[in-house]
Amino acid sequence: xxxxxIVPGASADAPRASExxxxxxxxxxxxxxxxxxxxxxxxxERLRRDEQACRTWAxxxxxxxxxxxxxxxxxxxxxxxxxxxxxxxxxxxxxxxxALPQRAAARRWLLPGAGAAIAAAVLIAVGLPSKQATAPExxxxxxxxxxxxxxxxxxxxxxxxxxxxxxxxxAHRELAAPALMPSSTPYVRTSGALLMQxxx
Amino acid sequence: MQRAQWPLWRWxxxxxxLTALVGLAQAQERAGGASSAExxxxxxxxxxxxxxxxxxxxxxxxxxxxxxxxxxxxxxRIVHVFDGKxxxxxxxxxxxxxxxxxxxxxxxxxxxxxxxxxxxxxxxxAASFPxxxxxxxxxxxxxxxxKVSGRERVGGFDCQVVEIRPRQGDRYGYRLWVxxxxxxxxxxxxxxxxxxxxxxxxxxxxxxxxxxxELLKPSWPTDGWRxxxxxxxxxxxxxxxxxxxxxxxxxxxxxxRRPMAAGPALQAVYSDGLASLSVFIxxxxxxxxxxxxxxxxxxxxxxxxxxxxxxxxxxxIPAETARAVAQxxxxxxx
Numbered sequence: 001x002x003x004x005x006i007v008p009g010a011s012a013d014a015p016r017a018s019e020x021x022x023x024x025x026x027x028x029x030x031x032x033x034x035x036x037x038x039x040x041x042x043x044x045e046r047l048r049r050d051e052q053a054c055r056t057w058a059x060x061x062x063x064x065x066x067x068x069x070x071x072x073x074x075x076x077x078x079x080x081x082x083x084x085x086x087x088x089x090x091x092x093x094x095x096x097x098x099a100l101p102q103r104a105a106a107r108r109w110l111l112p113g114a115g116a117a118i119a120a121a122v123l124i125a126v127g128l129p130s131k132q133a134t135a136p137e138x139x140x141x142x143x144x145x146x147x148x149x150x151x152x153x154x155x156x157x158x159x160x161x162x163x164x165x166x167x168x169x170x171a172h173r174e175l176a177a178p179a180l181m182p183s184s185t186p187y188v189r190t191s192g193a194l195l196m197q198x199x200x
Numbered sequence: 201m202q203r204a205q206w207p208l209w210r211w212x213x214x215x216x217x218l219t220a221l222v223g224l225a226q227a228q229e230r231a232g233g234a235s236s237a238e239x240x241x242x243x244x245x246x247x248x249x250x251x252x253x254x255x256x257x258x259x260x261x262x263x264x265x266x267x268x269x270x271x272x273x274x275x276x277r278i279v280h281v282f283d284g285k286x287x288x289x290x291x292x293x294x295x296x297x298x299x300x301x302x303x304x305x306x307x308x309x310x311x312x313x314x315x316x317x318x319x320x321x322x323x324x325x326a327a328s329f330p331x332x333x334x335x336x337x338x339x340x341x342x343x344x345x346x347k348v349s350g351r352e353r354v355g356g357f358d359c360q361v362v363e364i365r366p367r368q369g370d371r372y373g374y375r376l377w378v379x380x381x382x383x384x385x386x387x388x389x390x391x392x393x394x395x396x397x398x399x400x401x402x403x404x405x406x407x408x409x410x411x412x413x414e415l416l417k418p419s420w421p422t423d424g425w426r427x428x429x430x431x432x433x434x435x436x437x438x439x440x441x442x443x444x445x446x447x448x449x450x451x452x453x454x455x456x457r458r459p460m461a462a463g464p465a466l467q468a469v470y471s472d473g474l475a476s477l478s479v480f481i482x483x484x485x486x487x488x489x490x491x492x493x494x495x496x497x498x499x500x501x502x503x504x505x506x507x508x509x510x511x512x513x514x515x516x517i518p519a520e521t522a523r524a525v526a527q528x529x530x531x532x533x534x
Binding site: 164168169172174175177180184187188 | 249252278301323376430454467471474478480501515
């Protein structure tokens, strides 16, 4: 994962990475869940004040989403982060007195600088609503453990699709009726219910 | 004969299922008037399988079918009506591009609204091939052990759990949850040799009996749509110069010549009563070599070059079985 990490504007071969490159590398590591707690804290702190780092973070998320799915990537829009940040700022603060200290801690995450990180998390939730909501516990439990485990589970491509296999599967499904289930059920298996005659 | 519709979404968390229902005159008839619960109770494993097979074909039901493979979950609406002779079915996938599959007996109409097309697919069995249901259960026990294990409540219904294990590692096992009252299969899991679930299908909500036949009608008027029929021509594999050797118990269902993306291909379909596999034989592209294709849940595929032909085995079978069937394909000298 480290070797092929994509870092906008940075070259992994450069003998001396610039400070900005180094920041991008660490953001990428954060995205991959490979940063330790201290590293995360420092980086989030930096995202609060460094606009360039925020832009890099948004770009990294966009690139990653584009690689995984054009559908998810299409949720990205230039002003999205700003709009979410502004909306969060406008959110009325509802709190019980006893909850003050915790609320203060949470509040840090809601500062404009961290808007991009929150926006990215929102993005993932928006982009993959049903999968995350309905995936059974057993599946989630098998996802890699770690700070970003739930996000990792949601991001994983559902099934490695091979167009070649899909075509054979469509032809197979056509003639192979299940013995115990309703006859049409094999049609559920192929993605988007691909038909033999499609995609020619 | 009609039961309440069940609100979905109870199953969040553990994949699944619920359901069911009722009725069934059939189970009671078989029971000779005894209560249906007793009727199913004393049944042998073989009889259990027969009940499940018949119920899937002969009951009227409509519901939401949930299919789960790995992290992927898909839902479809399904309507099934048995008119006394043949069954009618309508399947509406609720995810992805809109499609509908309307089945009557062995003919399936696939509706593609954005293209205004209807594609007709026919499962036309050669006369010499026995219907699966007839062939099934007794032969099946030669290759699987069937155990009627515990009772489990599934979605509020009293289900019998039926465990089907392969006698050898060349095929998968299954775990079934069968509604004790109706015999309808409410949940089905395909298991690998370690007992891990490869895929599962379950009714999230179902109504048995009293199905309105209007529900079998397509969502779109298809007047004026282009109709294509998948062209299959039955062939004799031996005459075509091929000998295939599927695993023991897999009987031939079809052998046809059909169009595929790359041109005409031979397709031979085999089933052991639970699992099925297809062997495709087509001209090999110049660069093609033998390889396993990416696995998809319980589906494995293996492509092998044999002379100037490509032999591709696809089925709900372990990877090693797909490979072995491809390796055993033989070009007969002509």
